[in-house]
Amino acid sequence: MSGNIIEDIKKRIQESQRILVVSHIRPDGDAVGSLLGLGLALEEVGKNVQMVLTDGVPNTFRHLEGADKVCNRSDGEFDLVVTLDCSDLARVGDALYPTALNGKELQAYEPDINIDHHISNLNFGRINLVEPRASATAELLAKYMGGFGLPITKPAASALLTGIITDTLGFRTSSMTSEVLRIAADLMDAGANLPELYRVGFVQRSFDAVRYWGCGLTKIKRDDGIVWTTLTRADRRKVGYPGKDDADLINVLSSIEDAEIAITFIEQRDSIKVSWRARPGLDVAGVALEFGGGGHKAASGADIPGSLDEVEEKVLAATKEMLFEKSG
Numbered sequence: 001m002s003g004n005i006i007e008d009i010k011k012r013i014q015e016s017q018r019i020l021v022v023s024h025i026r027p028d029g030d031a032v033g034s035l036l037g038l039g040l041a042l043e044e045v046g047k048n049v050q051m052v053l054t055d056g057v058p059n060t061f062r063h064l065e066g067a068d069k070v071c072n073r074s075d076g077e078f079d080l081v082v083t084l085d086c087s088d089l090a091r092v093g094d095a096l097y098p099t100a101l102n103g104k105e106l107q108a109y110e111p112d113i114n115i116d117h118h119i120s121n122l123n124f125g126r127i128n129l130v131e132p133r134a135s136a137t138a139e140l141l142a143k144y145m146g147g148f149g150l151p152i153t154k155p156a157a158s159a160l161l162t163g164i165i166t167d168t169l170g171f172r173t174s175s176m177t178s179e180v181l182r183i184a185a186d187l188m189d190a191g192a193n194l195p196e197l198y199r200v201g202f203v204q205r206s207f208d209a210v211r212y213w214g215c216g217l218t219k220i221k222r223d224d225g226i227v228w229t230t231l232t233r234a235d236r237r238k239v240g241y242p243g244k245d246d247a248d249l250i251n252v253l254s255s256i257e258d259a260e261i262a263i264t265f266i267e268q269r270d271s272i273k274v275s276w277r278a279r280p281g282l283d284v285a286g287v288a289l290e291f292g293g294g295g296h297k298a299a300s301g302a303d304i305p306g307s308l309d310e311v312e313e314k315v316l317a318a319t320k321e322m323l324f325e326k327s328g
Contacts, residue, residue, distance in 0.1 A: 029166025138163025
């Protein structure tokens, strides 16, 4: 990564006082951990920071210090706007739209700095720090925040380590390197409790989340190396699950021994959220891109308009075609 980008980010931070930091809809551990890690570090050096997630902080990560400071909408004027872990602006949701002023909706804030690790990132910021080889956006922040002139305190370290743990599935993804482990060790030295963060952020599940898994597991299907299931809005209501995601059921499906690709289809109000996980050597990011999504070769997603049956049929056909071409 060019040192010029790090210096440019440092300069922009130094010149700014009111800073807006946002991440993506249906936030995962990397989104929450990156948001809190950077936001708390900026507060530590005296910046006025607003941290925004359209869908708020999931219950899984509310134990992290600073989670209570995260808002659903931005408010006010800012000298600097930073997006984290977002491959494109659609992923931000309403976080860049300020609350109405005198009954009139204002224009969305334009991102000044875009920090991300997705290969499908559109480089939409004025400054783009995008490294697809990184295991998580939290890894990039842990690596470069010193260069930004920001300290990593114990709360920030805990948030960043949570982001790394969750996005690497507990240090198990193909993006893992010895450097990531060294960064994790540095975060532990800064005060992060790895065993506890691992247990709470990656292993522990609520009773409602496990019941929600049950809804999906009863509908699981398998064909041509692909395993998949569906989760409806009715499923969420039935078990009282508060999120709009699959409660990480996709990681359970991806552990099936003869599955090359695992997929979950999660019904939203106006679309279907699709998540792919693939064995090493396969690239599901290309399939996700066909449907307006993106991500990584082994883990991607997309929000696709249409009914559950329609989207399921289209996605399975495209995924099977990719597998056929790969095997051929």
